[in-house]
Amino acid sequence: MIKFTIRRLLITFPQLVLLSVLVFFMGSLMPGDALSGLIDPSIPAEAIEARREALGLNNPWYIQYRDWVVAMFQGDFGQSIFHQRPVMDVIGSRLMNTIWLSVFSVIIIYVIGIPLGLISGRYKDSLLDSVITGYTYLGFATPTFVFGLVVLWIFGYHFGVFPTNGSVGAGLEPGSVDYILSKINHLILPSFSIALIGLVGTVQYLRSGVIEAQQKDYVMLARAKGVKQVSLYLKHIFRNAIIPIAAFFGYELVGLLGGSIFIEWVYAYPGMGALFLESIQTRDFSVANVLILFYGFLTIVGALLSDIILSIVDPRIRIK
């Protein structure tokens, strides 16, 4: 188990290097550099050139790449041109918001999605199953931002029971009970909007997993052993059906960290997704670059997480 994890971590390393090279080159392919836009026309060209030299912008690409990587290891991700602040400052405040939103959504997805999937597979072709399956089809067909807008309109605007924007109420002391409650209150609509659409895949996966597992020989053997219905489902069918869901957990979580862009936009929720759209609109590439690197990093971590979880739930993966 530990061996597997270490080996899996070692594979991650070259992936990260490749990713950073790609992001770096895409960044340098963009026209202009950090000085092209910052400079007052009254400054003499020699001064600009001297500044370029001092910043290392005239160095060959591999030196620049090295400097960039070294700086990142030291926690220096550069300056945001638009915000005139270090990139890390800009991202930092948004990062926690997005993490909270994702974690909330993932919890809702599994708390609602797993029972629905199991029920729908267990009672295949019943009325209940038809209702659940109907819902998953609708969910697949509905874009998240449309659903988000509808939810926003009904609960935020029409009934006015939940806040329609921001991540926390104004004028609250960070860390106080009121502050935390306000945070949660602001999370409810966006996370439900994400989860109620996001869980349909989980439901369908589980449903077919349960139906498939029911027909397996080992289920027949378990029945021939005299295993009761309840334990038959809990120990033999559900455990096998849930493997793909468990294996998908890492991707699901990471997908939400990077993929809640539209919902954050709809709810004017100050998260990373909103920041990403903003940074592209304002051509704030130093922020955009770091975000792309970050999303890429997350994807690799998600795959890693999924592999580790899969190796825990499925003994067949552990070998090799």
Next chain:
Amino acid sequence: MAKHLLEVNNLTTSFKIDGEYFPAVDDVNMRIRENEVLALVGESGSGKSATAFSLMGLHSHARVSGEVLFQEQDLLKNNERKMNKIRGGNIAMIFQDPMTALNPLMKIKHQILETLTIHNTKRKSEREAYTIELLDRVGIPRPERVANAYPHELSGGMRQRVVIAIAIANRPKLLIADEPTTALDVTIQAQILDLIRELQDDLGSGVLLITHDLGVVAEMADRVAVMYAGQIVEMAPVKELFTNPQHPYTRSLLNSLPSEELLGGKLHVIQGVVPALNKMDRDGCRFAPRIPWIGPEAHEHKPELREIAPGHQVRCTCYKNFYLDNSIDQKDMERRVEAGQMDGKKGASVSNE
């Protein structure tokens, strides 16, 4: 004469095809005594496995009628709770494909412990040791290690031994072996058969051995029931069946085996296939379409199983006029099928759940 362990009367199991029920097991009667091996033989689709699953009450979407008397109770009248006590307890089953019969996520010992716990065999503290003992009993080397292994770490033969260990864990009175060697290598087959024979002697249980391999039958069985299209067409003690086969189906089967007399000659081939459930003529002799050179007058209407010698039963009168005809070739047969003289071939097939 020992009394019957299992008595099956008029067992009929029907499956639903396009909204209508068709019997896959049609009015089957059989008896198994203690310590006796009854072989149930027939080609794929003849209803052997469906019979076995009906005895255990394992069909979830089939309509099952008749009587299955075991230890003074009719198993078909039992509810699930009562059946669960019998399944794995006094009646146990060995499955066909060991590669898929074990839960991939459970350690071997837990799969064995599960059946011990359900049937409350041995004291709790002794169960783990008994598990190792069972694995040792079925000939698994280094049982302590295997007990902690997962199924995918074992070979097919080893897994089948584990399946057998699960089956004998609670010392069943009746063992149903559903093609226990079909999925195994030839070299392993003999070992597994020896093991089953040995355990059966040891436990004194009755065995219902389902197979399509006549070699297995000759080696293992005391009596044989030959099944075709859901019906038993011939039933006889094993010696009688091999020396004096009567029903055309049995004779055709035996003649399709390689033998010394046939050395260098052509094997007999039974043309066509078992008719599909929803496409068969249920009133006539069901084997008639596959022996078209025997005229219709040789068969009876609604053929019955009749005793022709003590313990030897044959269905339909056609056996009296039957002779093997190898001259009929595949092409001719196909023409007949197309002309609609034979049913089968086309039509829905049904799996055994």
